[in-house]
Amino acid sequence: MKTIADIAQLAGVAKSTVSRYLNGGSISVATKRKIERIIHETGYTPNNFAQSLKAKKPNIIGTIVPRLDSFASSQVLMGIDEQLRDLNYQMLIANTSQDLVREIESIYSLYNQKVAGIILLATQISEAHLKAFEETNLPVILVGQQHDQLYSLIHDDDSAGYDLGKYVLKNGHRKIAYLGVTEKDIAVGVRRKEGFKRAISEDDSCEVNYYETSFKMENAVEVTSSIIESFDPSIIVCATDNIALGALKAAHLKEIDVPSSLSIAGFGGYDVTGIIHPGLTTVKFHYEKVGRMAATSLVALLNGGEIPRSQLSDYQIIERESVDNKLKR
Amino acid sequence: MKTIADIAQLAGVAKSTVSRYLNGGSISVATKRKIERIIHETGYTPNNFAQSLKAKKPNIIGTIVPRLDSFASSQVLMGIDEQLRDLNYQMLIANTSQDLVREIESIYSLYNQKVAGIILLATQISEAHLKAFEETNLPVILVGQQHDQLYSLIHDDDSAGYDLGKYVLKNGHRKIAYLGVTEKDIAVGVRRKEGFKRAISEDDSCEVNYYETSFKMENAVEVTSSIIESFDPSIIVCATDNIALGALKAAHLKEIDVPSSLSIAGFGGYDVTGIIHPGLTTVKFHYEKVGRMAATSLVALLNGGEIPRSQLSDYQIIERESVDNKLKR
DNA sequence: CAGTTTTTTGGAACCGGTTCCATTTCAAGC
DNA sequence: GCTTGAAATGGAACCGGTTCCAAAAAACTG
Numbered sequence: 001m002k003t004i005a006d007i008a009q010l011a012g013v014a015k016s017t018v019s020r021y022l023n024g025g026s027i028s029v030a031t032k033r034k035i036e037r038i039i040h041e042t043g044y045t046p047n048n049f050a051q052s053l054k055a056k057k058p059n060i061i062g063t064i065v066p067r068l069d070s071f072a073s074s075q076v077l078m079g080i081d082e083q084l085r086d087l088n089y090q091m092l093i094a095n096t097s098q099d100l101v102r103e104i105e106s107i108y109s110l111y112n113q114k115v116a117g118i119i120l121l122a123t124q125i126s127e128a129h130l131k132a133f134e135e136t137n138l139p140v141i142l143v144g145q146q147h148d149q150l151y152s153l154i155h156d157d158d159s160a161g162y163d164l165g166k167y168v169l170k171n172g173h174r175k176i177a178y179l180g181v182t183e184k185d186i187a188v189g190v191r192r193k194e195g196f197k198r199a200i201s202e203d204d205s206c207e208v209n210y211y212e213t214s215f216k217m218e219n220a221v222e223v224t225s226s227i228i229e230s231f232d233p234s235i236i237v238c239a240t241d242n243i244a245l246g247a248l249k250a251a252h253l254k255e256i257d258v259p260s261s262l263s264i265a266g267f268g269g270y271d272v273t274g275i276i277h278p279g280l281t282t283v284k285f286h287y288e289k290v291g292r293m294a295a296t297s298l299v300a301l302l303n304g305g306e307i308p309r310s311q312l313s314d315y316q317i318i319e320r321e322s323v324d325n326k327l328k329r
Numbered sequence: 330m331k332t333i334a335d336i337a338q339l340a341g342v343a344k345s346t347v348s349r350y351l352n353g354g355s356i357s358v359a360t361k362r363k364i365e366r367i368i369h370e371t372g373y374t375p376n377n378f379a380q381s382l383k384a385k386k387p388n389i390i391g392t393i394v395p396r397l398d399s400f401a402s403s404q405v406l407m408g409i410d411e412q413l414r415d416l417n418y419q420m421l422i423a424n425t426s427q428d429l430v431r432e433i434e435s436i437y438s439l440y441n442q443k444v445a446g447i448i449l450l451a452t453q454i455s456e457a458h459l460k461a462f463e464e465t466n467l468p469v470i471l472v473g474q475q476h477d478q479l480y481s482l483i484h485d486d487d488s489a490g491y492d493l494g495k496y497v498l499k500n501g502h503r504k505i506a507y508l509g510v511t512e513k514d515i516a517v518g519v520r521r522k523e524g525f526k527r528a529i530s531e532d533d534s535c536e537v538n539y540y541e542t543s544f545k546m547e548n549a550v551e552v553t554s555s556i557i558e559s560f561d562p563s564i565i566v567c568a569t570d571n572i573a574l575g576a577l578k579a580a581h582l583k584e585i586d587v588p589s590s591l592s593i594a595g596f597g598g599y600d601v602t603g604i605i606h607p608g609l610t611t612v613k614f615h616y617e618k619v620g621r622m623a624a625t626s627l628v629a630l631l632n633g634g635e636i637p638r639s640q641l642s643d644y645q646i647i648e649r650e651s652v653d654n655k656l657k658r
Numbered sequence: 659c660a661g662t663t664t665t666t667t668g669g670a671a672c673c674g675g676t677t678c679c680a681t682t683t684c685a686a687g688c
Numbered sequence: 689g690c691t692t693g694a695a696a697t698g699g700a701a702c703c704g705g706t707t708c709c710a711a712a713a714a715a716c717t718g
Contacts, residue, residue, distance in 0.1 A: 355697095
């Protein structure tokens, strides 16, 4: 493996001259040509470690994700990756497999790897998180959750919940089940639900029940079954598309037709929701775009720029077949 | 930020002694205690760049993936990640967004980052790939594709195709459409199909047509429509689950009942195939396990171990509702 | 063409670790 | 008590770059 010293020797110049050539200092055309040729011939590439050591400007951004095998995270990761590439940064992914302890560990581990900053696809923010960020002093952007002490970038969960609530009412549903998740997850568990609640509260002829399940499809299948048996709503609104998929499965198992006997809606906008039958009515979030925004913001922050404490990303309701219009028949 | 020199000074010893403490050299209990305390107090962590510079034993493995938002890649990544963590390595992911040029660039870029080795979730292996591997001299493990000059780890596509072919025959289907992909993809485009062909050729009462589409669902929907119109098979066997999902969609659009009027099967074993209705009969590959195997193998290779040139991972057929048994009625 | 300014270049120090080697310390052996 | 060997430690060199500074070369200036 060639080093800068080798190149300098071959070109008959000093190390510093080669370094200048690489980083754009003033150089005569003649020496530039020489070095150019040698580098080309030898296929020399600078050692990244040595560069980062002296320069102290690491070009790696750490991204912490709770899981790799979810549509939402993948999309966000794609967005971050694309944008960082454009900005000449590398992305180092730390997967925590939904283990909060591992999340904290990852912060320190990334710190250890001397990343320039961290993008955290967050689920919950604990004291340990704040402590870790403070101790490592790394710039952080939160994606998907909000926290007043940190920069964050979130989906407009509240409005999304509200709009979907309005949509449900507009379609004539009055006996409604909302299948949510733990309130520990502020964005998905609280804000979506609160937005939804607000919309529903504007009509007092409604009967609404709220339920809770995990993020897993299998659990959603079970819970949905029992909801149908005990409450028999005309629509089940699910806090994520995965849960909605589980609800659909439950309906099929019970041989209940969707949407004529039961409507189902979700949040997310996952690709599969469009390919299945019946197509799932859902609120689509722009994951990839959020990823790009996160990357852009973090890099701006690294370069001493000012960014808003909290940024919102929009959404849109995609109407498909899984929600019945009660008023049309 | 503290450096090893600071620690040494605070502890009243030499840099080298601190280094020995960190890396396990012979040290007296007294100095060990002292250093221990200082490090604990200051929260010192060694600079990774400086370490890697001298030590030349990078602990980062590069993984090149064609896309992040596919079930298969995500699962493999999870497997690699889990295993590498256990083996004390970090994973650096390079996403190429299915761009072959970017794949080559990534090899050089990872080389530049001084990764210890590369795991390539491959689609096609070109001359440029071989050249890049040779020039960088990085150890490589191929996942999903085979090449005689490289270590590889593949699904048993040929047998999987054969077994699914047998299964289709066993269920009494005799008018069969096989919807494959480009033959540039040896594993998916050639081997699965060849295995399938071999099974079918053992029964001469069969009418089989072979078609080709892309990996995208939308294309599969169109192609399936035209297959139904022109050939009207009793079953469509799809080279991937995504394609099968597209085929299912096409059948729904045409109001053809699956499986009573048309059977559909796929390869992959993606999670959604179990949640949709009708459940998709598919050949399940063990992606996560393959990821673990890849990580284990690469690390073995790095430590001078011997590993087989080519390793096979098994599969299993999951019978669900999308394939009709013609002989039972 | 001497004097001054600007550009180009080389040399040395430095980044924060690791490692080799020489020296000191210490306990065991005779 | 002196020798010997092993363990502990310090000092210096080194990894492969970047950067500062001063010297050399080239380009103006009057």
